Amino acid sequence: MSRPVVAVVVFPGSNDDHDAAWALRAVGAEPVLVWHEETALPSSVGAVVLPGGFSYGDYLRTGAIASLAPAMGAVRAFAAAGGPVLGICNGFQILCESRLLPGALLPNRQLEFVCRDTGVRVENSDTLFTRRCWAGQELVLPIKHGEGAWFADEGTFFRLSARGQIVLRYTEDVNGSLGRVAGVTNEVGNVMGLMPHPEHALDPLLGSADGGLLLAALADAAAEHTLAVASATAAPERRGGASPPRARASP
C-alpha cells in the first residue's frame, strides 16, 4: 500500500514545518508542504499538520493572523468533512484562534520562554491521535513556547473534561496552563492541538521516541480517511456507513 499523504501547511514564520515533514516520513507517511496562500489541499491528502513556529511574527495574538490565511479555509473544509487535523504548538494556537478547537493560549505564567523536555500524561487513549498509547501512559516530549498556557472558561473546561476532550496533561505545571492541559480535541474528535512537539521526539538518542506514537497514529488516521473518501466516492449509495464522520459547522 502506498504511503498516506499528510499536508504540512507552511505559514510565513513557520519553523518546524520541515521537522514535521521529516518526522512524518519517518513514521511511514508521505508529507507534502502546502503554502499558506493555497486555497485548496491536494486531493490525495489524508491528514493535515499545522506546524510550530511564529506565524506572522506572532503579531496581534499568536495564531490570530494565520487563522485567516487562505489555506485555513481549505483546512476548515477538510476538518468539517471529518479529515484528521493536528496542530502542534503554533499550530495549536492557530486552531484555537480559528475556533476549530476550544480555548485560547495565553503567555506563560512565568513570562519566560520555556524550552525543555517534560512529562505528558495520556488522559484519553481513545482518540485518532492517541490510540497507539494507553490511558495513563506518560510520554516524554519537548516543549518550546512563550504562549502555552491554555485557558478556557470554567463551563467549557468541565464540559471538555467530561467528554474526554482533554487528551494530554503535563505531569507538572510548566506554564500555568489551566488544569495542566497540554492537548485537546474538538467535540467530534478529528481535530487535535498540543503544545509539546512530537516531531522532535522520534529518536531515543535525542531523549525520547514517544512523539512517534502520536505521529504514527496520525499516519494511520490519514490512511483511513483516504480510504473512507475513496470508498464514499466509489459507492455513493453506501454513504453513511462508509463516509467519514461529519463535524458540526464551526460558529
Add this chain to the structure above:
Amino acid sequence: MFVRPKEGILDPQGDAVQHSLEKLGFGVVRVRVGRVIDLEVDAADAADVRAQVERMCSELLANPLIESVEIHLGES
C-alpha cells in the same frame, strides 16, 4: 480602541511591569497591560463606524474569550 486582558485572566506581562515599578520605589499594587489600536475608518456616520469596528473585533482584533474591548470614536 483599547484591548485589555479580561478581568480574571492571567496577565504575566502586567505582573512583571508591576514588580519593576515596585523596584523603582513606586507604590503600584496592580498593573494590567493591553494594547491600543488606532483605526481610521471610511464610513457614513458614527453608528456605521462602531458597527464596523465591532465586526473587526469579533473577526480579528480581539479574542472575546480572553480580552475585553473599549471603543472610543472621534473625528479625524
